[in-house]
Amino acid sequence: KNQVEQSPQSLIILEGKNCTLQCNYTVSPFSNLRWYKQDTGRGPVSLTIMTFSENTKSNGRYTATLDADTKQSSLHITASQLSDSASYICVVSAGNTGTASKLTFGTGTRLQVTL
Amino acid sequence: DVKVTQSSRYLVKRTGEKVFLECVQDMDHENMFWYRQDPGLGLRLIYFSYDVKMKEKGDIPEGYSVSREKKERFSLILESASTNQTSMYLCASSFTGVYPYEQYFGPGTRLTVT
Numbered sequence: 001k002n003q004v005e006q007s008p009q010s011l012i013i014l015e016g017k018n019c020t021l022q023c024n025y026t027v028s029p030f031s032n033l034r035w036y037k038q039d040t041g042r043g044p045v046s047l048t049i050m051t052f053s054e055n056t057k058s059n060g061r062y063t064a065t066l067d068a069d070t071k072q073s074s075l076h077i078t079a080s081q082l083s084d085s086a087s088y089i090c091v092v093s094a095g096n097t098g099t100a101s102k103l104t105f106g107t108g109t110r111l112q113v114t115l
Numbered sequence: 116d117v118k119v120t121q122s123s124r125y126l127v128k129r130t131g132e133k134v135f136l137e138c139v140q141d142m143d144h145e146n147m148f149w150y151r152q153d154p155g156l157g158l159r160l161i162y163f164s165y166d167v168k169m170k171e172k173g174d175i176p177e178g179y180s181v182s183r184e185k186k187e188r189f190s191l192i193l194e195s196a197s198t199n200q201t202s203m204y205l206c207a208s209s210f211t212g213v214y215p216y217e218q219y220f221g222p223g224t225r226l227t228v229t
Contacts, residue, residue: 004157036220043119043205043220044158089157093216103218105157 002027004106006090012112017080021109023073023090031095035064035075038087038108047075047088080113087111118142119221121206127227134193136224138206145211147189148218149173149181152203164189165211196228 004025013019025033032051036044048057048064050073056065061078077084087108094102122137138147146165150158150173160173162181170181178200182190189208193200203225207218 041124041223041225043207043222045220046217049217102160103158105159107155107157 002092002094002104004090004092004104006088006106006109008109009107010110010112012114013080015080015082015113015115018076018078019080019111021075021077021088021090021111023075023106025071025073025090025092025104025106027071027092027094027104029095030068030071031093033064033066033073034091034093034103035062035073036089036091038089040086044089077111080111082113082115085111085113119206119208119219121204121221121224123224124222125225125227127229128193128196129229130197132193132196132228134196134226134228136191136193136204136206136226138189138191138208138221139187140189140206140208140219141187142208142210142219143186144208144219145186146209146216146218147183148207148209149179149189149191150205150207151175152205152223158205161191196226198228200226201228202226 007022034049035047038044050066063076066073089108090106119140148163149161164170164183180192205223206221209216209218
């Protein structure tokens with residue numbers, strides 16, 4: 001069964017600090033891995049998408065890494081801001097589902113940035 | 116920018132009522148999806164559609180049906196709402212032609228069934 005596990009479940013950090021969120025997956029065959037940001041009461045918004053051949057990708061202060069051998073990914077947030085407070089969801093796409101792209105979602109890490 | 120809109124942000128219905136959730140996308144995407152999101156469970160796929168009048172079951176289709184009469188609109192129908200269908204419902208759409216088939220999400224509808 002395809003699974004995506006994220007850690008920690010929740011995290012509180014001070015504004016300006018860095019943090020790293022983890023994602024482990026067992027999805028086969030692997031196609032790509034996505035990180036989404038979801039503000040409370042809103043839909044998820046894509047931060048990065050990485051395919052098998054990519055091991056790092058940045059989007060502003062967000063940097064995602066992928067190790068396809070160990071089936072692990074991380075999302076590093078640099079110089080956190082209050083607006084980074086949200087849930088961060090790791091999503092893995094299986095490679096055998098055509099263009100409809102069947103996704104397996106993690107349960108998310110809830111990040112709170114405080115003053 | 117891709118825009119996916121959902122007909123209601125919040126909805127309260129009674130057990131046994133028929134409920135319609137509407138989703139509209141403005142980017143001519145072929146694929147549309149309905150998910151539900153519950154605490155501790157992540158998003159789960161209910162149904163998806165890859166073309167007008169085409170639909171396929173997702174992981175949890177029981178108690179739901181869908182309709183796609185026009186390319187831009189995808190409706191989720193709860194034939195007889197039950198309390199265990201209280202959840203956040205998210206619609207998404209994606210374009211077939213460009214890998215990795217990015218999915219764009221709507222703002223969600225929080226449905227409460229009493």
